[in-house]
Amino acid sequence: xxxxxxxxxxxxxxxxxxxxxxxxxxxxxxxxxxxxxxxxxxxxxxxxxxxxxxxxxxxxxxxxxxxxxxxxxxxxxxxxxxxxxxxxxxxxxxxxxxxxxxxxxxxxxxxxxxxxxxxxxxxxxxxxxxxxxxxxxxxxxxxxxxxxxxxxxxxxxxxxxxxxxxxxxxxxxxxxxxxxxxxxxxxxxxxxxxxxxxxxxxxxxxxxxxxxxxxxxxxxxxxxxxxxxxxxxxxxxxxxxxxxxxxxxxxxxxxxxxxxxxxxxxxxxxxxxxxxxxxxxxxxxxxxxxxxxxxxxxxxxxxxxxxxxxxxxxxxxxxxxxxxxxxxxxxxxxxxxxxxxxxxxxxxxxxxxxxxxxxxxxxxxxxxxxxxxxxxxxxxxxxxxxxxxxxxxxxxxxxxxxxxxxxxxxxxxxxxxxxxxxxxxxxx
Amino acid sequence: xxxxxxxxxxxxxxxxxxxxxxxxxxxxxxxxxxxxxxxxxxxxxxxxxxxxxxxxxxxxxxxxxxxxxxxxxxxxxxxxxxxxxxxxxxxxxxxxxxxxxxxxxxxxxxxxxxxxxxxxxxxxxxxxxxxxxxxxxxxxxxxxxxxxxxxxxxxxxxxxxxxxxxxxxxxxxxxxxxxxxxxxxxxxxxxxxxxxxxxxxxxxxxxxxxxxxxxxxxxxxxxxxxxxxxxxxxxxxxxxxxxxxxxxxxxxxxxxxxxxxxxxxxxxxxxxxxxxxxxxxxxxxxxxxxxxxxxxxxxxxxxxxxxxxxxxxxxxxxxxxxxxxxxxxxxxxxxxxxxxxxxxxxxxxxxxxxxxxxxxxxxxxxxxxxxxxxxxxxxxxxxxxxxxxxxxxxxxxxxxxxxxxxxxxxxxxxxxxxxxxxxxxxxx
Numbered sequence: 107x108x109x110x111x112x113x114x115x116x117x118x119x120x121x122x123x124x125x126x127x128x129x130x131x132x133x134x135x136x137x138x139x140x141x142x143x144x145x146x147x148x149x150x151x152x153x154x155x156x157x158x159x160x161x162x163x164x165x166x167x168x169x170x171x172x173x174x175x176x177x178x179x180x181x182x183x184x185x186x187x188x189x190x191x192x193x194x195x196x197x198x199x200x201x202x203x204x205x206x207x208x209x210x211x212x213x214x215x216x217x218x219x220x221x222x223x224x225x226x227x228x229x230x231x232x233x234x235x236x237x238x239x240x241x242x243x244x245x246x247x248x249x250x251x252x253x254x255x256x257x258x259x260x261x262x263x264x265x266x267x268x269x270x271x272x273x274x275x276x277x278x279x280x281x282x283x284x285x286x287x288x289x290x291x292x293x294x295x296x297x298x299x300x301x302x303x304x305x306x307x308x309x310x311x312x313x314x315x316x317x318x319x320x321x322x323x324x325x326x327x328x329x330x331x332x333x334x335x336x337x338x339x340x341x342x343x344x345x346x347x348x349x350x351x352x353x354x355x356x357x358x359x360x361x362x363x364x365x366x367x368x369x370x371x372x373x374x375x376x377x378x379x380x381x382x383x384x385x386x387x388x389x390x391x392x393x394x395x396x397x398x399x400x401x402x403x404x405x406x407x408x409x410x411x412x413x414x415x416x417x418x419x420x421x422x423x424x425x426x427x428x429x430x431x432x433x434x435x436x437x438x439x440x441x442x443x444x445x446x447x448x449x450x451x452x453x454x455x456x457x458x459x460x461x462x463x464x465x466x467x468x469x470x471x472x473x474x475x476x477x478x479x480x481x482x483x484x485x486x487x488x489x490x491x492x493x494x495x496x497x498x499x500x501x502x503x504x505x506x507x508x509x510x511x512x513x514x515x516x517x518x519x520x521x522x523x524x525x526x527x528x529x530x531x532x533x534x
Numbered sequence: 535x536x537x538x539x540x541x542x543x544x545x546x547x548x549x550x551x552x553x554x555x556x557x558x559x560x561x562x563x564x565x566x567x568x569x570x571x572x573x574x575x576x577x578x579x580x581x582x583x584x585x586x587x588x589x590x591x592x593x594x595x596x597x598x599x600x601x602x603x604x605x606x607x608x609x610x611x612x613x614x615x616x617x618x619x620x621x622x623x624x625x626x627x628x629x630x631x632x633x634x635x636x637x638x639x640x641x642x643x644x645x646x647x648x649x650x651x652x653x654x655x656x657x658x659x660x661x662x663x664x665x666x667x668x669x670x671x672x673x674x675x676x677x678x679x680x681x682x683x684x685x686x687x688x689x690x691x692x693x694x695x696x697x698x699x700x701x702x703x704x705x706x707x708x709x710x711x712x713x714x715x716x717x718x719x720x721x722x723x724x725x726x727x728x729x730x731x732x733x734x735x736x737x738x739x740x741x742x743x744x745x746x747x748x749x750x751x752x753x754x755x756x757x758x759x760x761x762x763x764x765x766x767x768x769x770x771x772x773x774x775x776x777x778x779x780x781x782x783x784x785x786x787x788x789x790x791x792x793x794x795x796x797x798x799x800x801x802x803x804x805x806x807x808x809x810x811x812x813x814x815x816x817x818x819x820x821x822x823x824x825x826x827x828x829x830x831x832x833x834x835x836x837x838x839x840x841x842x843x844x845x846x847x848x849x850x851x852x853x854x855x856x857x858x859x860x861x862x863x864x865x866x867x868x869x870x871x872x873x874x875x876x877x878x879x880x881x882x883x884x885x886x887x888x889x890x891x892x893x894x895x896x897x898x899x900x901x902x903x904x905x906x907x908x909x910x911x912x913x914x915x916x917x918x919x920x921x922x923x924x925x926x927x928x929x930x931x932x933x934x935x936x937x938x939x940x941x942x943x944x945x946x947x948x949x950x951x952x953x954x955x956x957x958x959x960x961x962x
Binding site: 124128132135136138139140141237243244245248249252253254255256257258323379381384396397398399400401402403404405406407410412413415416417419420422423424427428429430431435436437440 | 552556560563564566567568569665671672673676677680681682683684685686751807809812824825826827828829830831832833834835838840841843844845847848850851852855856857858859863864865868
């Protein structure tokens with residue numbers, strides 16, 4: 107049997123402890139499958155004294171993750187601290203500079219610095235693997251980078267924030283308001299310290315930008331992801347969508363268009379009979395579309411100790427087996443700078459607005475849509491509540507810019523109260 | 535850029551031509567992603583003259599696949615002929631003996647000779663890859679062997695014969711009889727030359743035995759797969775199952791039990807709200823359950839030119855990238871000989887029988903079940919048709935041996951006409 111592969115683990119939260127447990131409990135299995143022992147030589151975390159439920163005394167301790175990353179007796183630096191700047195970035199850079207391979211679960215770090223880190227690692231023949239950064243335990247980075255490598259990818263989609271999907275399905279199934287479902291998720295510890303990372307779509311947007319880089323051979327471009335959170339979704343939208351055969355999901359979509367790379371993370375209506383529409387609770391799903399393979403759907407736990415640690419260890423075992431693949435599936439030097447195309451692909455939209463009880467009000471709204479070149483597929487007006495009536499409109503395919511023009515136009519009609527809700531209907 | 539990787543392709547049917555097309559159309563993409571050109575040097579098929587719609591003149595032609603497998607200018611032998619014996623086996627053995635790596639879509643060959651072939655290949659440091667042999671374009675071999683490698687696998691399940699799922703969903707959605715749906719599938723060219731490979735569960739059983747070997751570190755043991763086809767399923771069973779919230783699927787299940795390895799490929803009832811229950815038409819689905827990752831579900835096209843060629847090329851690209859993994863995820867010398875456990879895991883069963891119109895008939899059936907230690911969850915008796923009435927029974931969890939005892943007992947009651955239908959209800 108070959109030399110052991112020696113890990114240095116920075117970050118001993120849920121995921122870090124999950125990794126330690128797998129290595130302790132499955133030592134024989136891991137060695138049998140990779141042909142060499144996988145061992146931990148050193149660990150690092152904020153508080154040395156804390157009882158984490160697993161014995162850590164066998165491993166050297168470093169207070170400073172940068173020192174851990176530079177240790178002579180570490181082959182692979184496992185970065186499980188999180189955060190796009192500070193210690194995680196410093197330590198990852200130090201590991202690369204010291205000639206280590208890196209396995210990370212840190213989507214924020216790679217979304218912001220993935221290109222620079224990949225260039226640095228690849229310049230010295232080292233790898234950065236990040237299966238755990240996207241969709242938890244689902245081996246989606248592997249499927250896209252390796253299994254589907256012979257495909258030209260057309261589109262990548264995903265529900266990749268379990269907390270948002272939990273909130274939306276609780277609103278639907280239990281009739282909770284957004285605030286009630288949000289508070290429930292908070293009480294269960296599902297939300298990040300900054301909840302906007304979840305409900306604002308930022309966390310899922312990080313993940314989408316990483317998938318897009320692999321899928322389209324482009325440099326990670328998180329700033330170009332159009333982000334829209336779920337905070338404006340009401341229980342009425344969910345019920346109306348259901349009536350029409352749709353579910354509302356926080357859906358990430360990346361696709362290469364004639365005008366450039368479109369990346370969106372936003373609430374979308376999807377058919378309730380589709381795999382995405384049927385996804386309940388905290389589960390994640392990623393849909394990959396290739397020119398040869400057609401549509402591949404992957405589903406599984408998107409977070410949690412076991413699933414995320416499983417993904418980290420899958421990467422570690424690949425390294426133990428001697429597999430070296432470029433960070434984003436092709437050398438970072440060959441990744442093109444993508445031209446960002448905002449809302450390039452037309453789609454039908456669901457609109458909900460409050461119409462004032464005035465003669466000719468509906469006609470004014472219809473005229474604004476017509477002037478923006480938007481034709482109406484379906485429209486429903488409901489009974490008046492005090493002085494306004496809710497109106498639902500499903501448009502035929504239109505561009506986002508036409509829609510935005512119509513939405514501005516509506517504000518000037520004097521018959522629409524507040525801001526209309528507009529949700530894209532994604533064909534999945 | 536490194537030396538080209540040179541392929542010899544044996545078999546120019548649908549899949550072989552799909553592979554040729556990918557290599558012709560995506561040469562630059564493949565080279566960029568693997569760091570080296572992937573080229574075809576020679577091909578072999580039964581009929582040289584046949585027009586296959588792609589130019590083959592650039593490649594050397596071999597009438598004999600064994601000669602192709604031995605060519606000096608071939609690095610990887612791509613076996614797309616099919617069949618567990620004869621030319622496919624001879625040529626694969628010749629390729630291994632000549633020090634080539636092998637990529638194959640041949641589930642029958644590996645189900646029957648996988649262990650011997652893996653031993654031979656690994657003895658000289660060569661690899662056999664077979665992503666295309668299981669579930670077409672779905673990268674399930676990769677997910678199980680690599681992505682989930684850190685997991686102890688508890689259970690592997692799958693709908694892996696699209697033709698059977700097509701027949702069952704057509705029966706359900708269009709109200710066709712089994713014969714009508716079978717003939718429709720036949721007319722569409724979905725059936726193998728020997729249809730029993732499909733509807734008898736043999737093809738899917740081959741696939742299951744390969745997944746089980748990887749999942750449990752055991753030598754492929756196809757003869758121990760309990761096989762039951764879909765020929766006995768009636769439209770009534772499908773409707774009754776639907777009434778109770780179930781779908782009927784030809785489901786493969788492999789799991790390691792205290793008594794040994796259980797492998798079944800048989801019709802099962804699964805909840806209609808589960809991903810497996812929602813699977814329509816010719817699509818495949820594989821469910822992998824690991825101790826850390828939980829449940830991972832993979833879905834995609836299980837056959838066809840593009841999807842299967844995509845899987846073949848995924849394997850080829852791994853080899854081009856220098857990735858070498860043992861055929862079944864750990865060295866073939868370390869694979870244990872599994873003890874076969876037939877029907878070790880208890881389950882509830884759905885029973886349908888024709889009861890004669892005699893006093894006390896139902897009591898006799900109930901007594902037989904009771905004597906076998908089987909308790910009844912639900913029972914329905916329908917109106918008499920002539921002299922018999924259909925009776926449906928859902929049992930509580932029981933072993934297959936108790937059930938078989940009860941089924942024999944029923945035959946002696948003198949009140950049950952014909953053979954009862956018994957379908958396992960799988961908890962998914």
